[in-house]
Amino acid sequence: MRVLFLHPDLGIGGAERLVVDAGLALQRRGHQVSYVTAHHDRQHCFPETRDQLPVTVRGAWLPGSVCGRLRALCVYVRMLYAALCVVLAPGPRPDLVFCDQVSACVPLLRWAGLRVLFYCHFPDQLLTARRSTLKRLYRAPLDWLEERSTGAAHRVLVNSAFTGGVFAETFPSLRAGRQPDVLYPSLDLVAFDAPLETTVEQVLGAPPPPHLLLSLNRFERKKNLALALDALAEMERLDAAAVSRCRLVLAGGYDPQNAENIAHLAELEAHAAELGVSERVTFLRSPSDAAKRALLRAATAVVYTPDREHFGIVPLEAMYCGAPVVAAASGGPLETVVSGQTGLLCEPRAQEFAAALLRLVTEPEAARRMGEAGRRRVLQNFSFQAFGDRLEKIVTEVVAESAGKEGDLGTEKKTE
Missing domain, CATH: 3.40.50.2000 (Glycogen Phosphorylase B;)
Structure with a gap:
């Protein structure tokens, strides 16, 4: 399968380590893996993204903040732009897009007919303080978009049962039909x-x-x-x-x-x-x-x-x-x-x-x-083998489920 990872900033951190490990795990199982990101500093990144995993940067020219503020909005815009580049890119389309951290681009990817797996390291809206009315007003539409766009993914994963509980509390509208699966990060032993x-x-x-x-x-x-x-x-x-x-x-x-x-x-x-x-x-x-x-x-x-x-x-x-x-x-x-x-x-x-x-x-x-x-x-x-096996099972299920739904939809249209 062709699996594309869409990530906001491919630097050094726990979230980045997970998507790098996920790419390596799938690559070692014979899948074609690639990355699209809005920022990738080759001097401040995991070495695998320099010499083992193909990385394409899209949207680095867009600002990361406005006078040190509006960082979340700028990240959302950059991810939407990167997703648009994925949608409009020539050549074979990915069988699956693995998107994480920022869900704002998920509806665009779904609209383009792509299968999307979203990994929620932690709800974005809980990572910022709201000490003023202005900040609460600024975050309100972003919070609304995060919940709705997260729900648009074919499957949602979380990094722990703890995060799964926080997910349910934070996104009440998703509790009924959107139970996230736990995929623990692992180590490349x-x-x-x-x-x-x-x-x-x-x-x-x-x-x-x-x-x-x-x-x-x-x-x-x-x-x-x-x-x-x-x-x-x-x-x-x-x-x-x-x-x-x-x-x-x-x-x-x-x-x-x-x-x-x-x-x-x-x-x-x-x-x-x-x-x-x-x-x-x-x-x-x-x-x-x-x-x-x-x-x-x-x-x-x-x-x-x-x-x-x-x-x-x-x-x-x-x-x-x-x-x-x-x-x-x-x-x-x-x-x-x-x-x-x-x-x-x-x-x-x-x-x-x-x-x-x-x-x-x-x-x-x-x-x-x-x-x-x-x-x-x-x-x-928490072995890398167990992590890779579970990830491949999930990826295969998402692609198969989506293909099945598309097939059912095609049959319905022919019947009509």
Whole structure:
């Protein structure tokens, strides 16, 4: 089959990782995969989109914002333009369009007779604050369009049961006939099993500490990264001797063109200085995949701070690499981390995170057992093979169901 992925910005993030993995999974099963996106920076993207997956950019000339505002509207316009380019493109039409994040273009694709699978990482309307009447008025038509256009897809997928519940609450008009299917993100285990191309010492520029506490997340405020710094300060208050053997590494996606990334990293550095823990913290911008694997394999624990995270791929990466996870007891981690077996789930408060991390630092045997159990859990439940098999089954069903409906419609027309 010819499967086209339509994505707003093919950069580095959880949503991008999923669509890249989905493309690789289908490509390895013999399908023709291609991508159309409104933005693709070859210096800030997953390497597979440079050398394995064909990517076409459409609409990059359209503004991403207007004076730093109206970002959602601009993204919607860019996606509509990209979808129009797909509809008008010469040559063979795709058998299926896999659209994600922005559903506004789904009705256009359906109008053109294309089969559409929409992946809802999380309802877009819940990702923005509405602190003013003007903002609420601005968002109202966009929210209405999101619900109606999402319902136009042939099939809707979500990344976790948690997101499925949020989907039902957010889009009440879709509850009756639009139950989304859960397709968990996965890991490409082959890549994670590859020999290390670098060492932790090379990544950090210093000898590795006895206990490496690792946070992997984009430098965005919603990721709640300050919690990791607060927990480190609380750990020092509780057990200074144990913390003297620890180093917290805050590593994650950092785009020098992204204003929030720049501002938030500065905020975190200032917060670390204010807490007096700067000498025990390393900030690492956009580590390579090789550096990330080296850090994960060396970590005593992975600190995962987002609250009500939609799914979160980092806990899976950590568990597969044998690192126990300390995460907020909400959202996706409730479905991936088994507290007490593959890590520790707790309320997103410094005291609780500190206690959990100290347990892993001071009880190495318990940490080792959790790491081993985490790896087994990923192999059993979140392998790339299982992800690809389920995705192909869904894709095949959508194409077959749509073809069947078109056939029935043709028969009805002939009868008339």
